[in-house]
Amino acid sequence: MNRIEEMILKAEEELKESFARIDENEMKRTKQVLDLFRQEGVSYRHFAPSTGYGYDDIGRDTLERIYAGIFHTEAALMRPHVASGTAALSLTLFGLTKPGEKIVSATGMPYDTLLGVIGTGKGSQPGSLKEMGVSFECVELKDGKINVPAVEKAITKDTSLVIAQRSRGYAWRPSLFPEEFAELADMIxxxxPGVTLMVDNCYGEFVCKDEPTDYGADICVGSLIxxxxGGIAPTGGYVAGKYDKVERIAGRLTAPGLGRELGSYAASYRPFYQGLFMAPHTVAQALKTALLASRLFDNLGFETSPSSKEQRADIIQAIKMETPERLVAFCQGIQTASPVDSMAMPEPWDMPGYDDQVVMAAGTFVAGASxxxxxxxxxxxxxxAFMQGGLTYVHGRIALSEALRRMMETGALKMP
Structure with a gap:
């Protein structure tokens, strides 16, 4: 048995209790989804494509009711036409603000790709909220928690929207649990009462027993990839929340007055239904993969967030590599174990929407699926290094072994 395999077996033994907790949550969330499918009487007719305007599209409308049920909200917008999580967030920000109004971020600066939407990124940002006359102020977290008094101080008479990012993005800070939005929601x-609370829920769905809308968030937004x-949906994004808010956002997607009534999809809705049904299980596999990565690198003396002893609010695992060589070698190792494009060798590049060069390993069946x-x-x-996802734990285990091997081969890591 080689040294890397010994390390993995040791880590797995240490993680048995944590894996059992993940399995328990998977059971609860799978039952929730299954109950909603049965309640809505999902059948083959819901997988039928639609064309043209898409009026009375039963597949689309039923799926949106299921999404509303998952988030315990009045309405939901689930559309393949929304290209990404950033697109869903952009749609929401433009739908819930008007010229002269203000947005306050309760979790510091948002993820890099949203800066162009707000108008705070490098260079000119044509079509941004700033260009439209919407101002922006961010409030930093305090000791990893939402600083509610500071957020309230930032709210002025022209503030219409408070936004919060559940996941860490490219920041070294804890991701937030759904219940951590309760105090902020209560204050707002x-x-x-005229201010809306929106939570960027990307990477957090199904990780916990509930969602931010269960604790007062008016709107939750996320990506279907x-x-x-569940690793099956080919594209799309969702918005779930209060009826009047979802209607305003839907008006931005289609047209005011048409909203959610419009929008066809000429391919089958089956991948969206099947992906949602698989989501609690797939998320559990990703969480176990992240836990294994955390324990392996904890044992090697690296700083990780969350550590393998902490509870998890999303599927992202952050590992401080300390040198660019280690970061690149880790990503290259993950790529070599990918089912798609395993022969590619990731190198840092100027990725659109990011202020720094990014190295990215992503040999995925759905392009860019996190x-x-x-x-x-x-x-x-x-x-x-920010690692996320994993359709199966077994694949994650193999990929981590390859990542460690690559780091050793390049001299970026010396095994103890």
Whole structure:
């Protein structure tokens, strides 16, 4: 038995209790999805394509009711026409703000790709919220938690929207649990009733027993090629929340007055239904893969977030590699174990929407799907690798073995 396999077996033995907790949550969330499918009487007719305007599309409308049920909300918008998580967030921000209004971020600066939407990224941003006359202010977390008093201080009479990012993005900070939005939501709803709370829920769906909308968030937004697509949905995004908010956002997607009534899809809706049904299981596989990565690198003396002893609010595992050579070698190892494009060798490049060069390993069946195993990171100190996804734990286990092997072969890592 080689040294890497010994390390993995040791880590798995240490993680038995954590794996059991993940299995328990998978059982609960799978039952929730199954109950909703049975309640809505899902059948083959719901997989039928539609064309043209898409009026009375039973597959689309039923799936949106199921999404609303998952988030315990009044309405939901689930559309393959939404190209990404950033597109879903952009749609929401433009739908819920008007010229002269203000957005406050309660979790610091948002993920890199949203900066162009807001208008704070490098260079000119044609069509941004800033160009439209919407202002922006961010409030940093305090000790990894939402600083509710500071957020309230930032809310002015022209504030219409408070946004919060559940996941860490490319920041070294803890991801947030659904219940951590309760105090923020209570403050907004009790003292600022005209303000909406939106949570960027990307990477967090099905990780916990509930979602941010269960704790007062007005709107949750996410991508279907992350958690809720289960690795099967080919594209798309969702918005779930209060009826009037979802209607405003839908008006941005189609047209005011048409909203959710419009929108056909000439391919089958089956991948969206099947992906959603698979999502709790797929998320559980990704969580186990992240836990294994964390324990392996904890045992090697690396700083990880979350550590293998902490509870998890999303599927992302951050590992401080400390050198660009380690970061690149880790991503290259993950790529070599990918089912698609395993022969590719990732190198840092100027990726659209990012301020720094990024190295990215993503040999996925659905291009860019973050619920499939991938690893990436910006080429900036402390050269943190952000790993996420994994359709199966077994694949994640093999890929981590290959990543460690690549790091050793390149001299980036010396095994103890």
């Amino acid at each position: 709803h009790s003292r600022h 992350k958690n809720p697509g 619920i499939e195993l991938s690893a990436d990171g910006p080429i900036r100190a402390p050269y943190t």
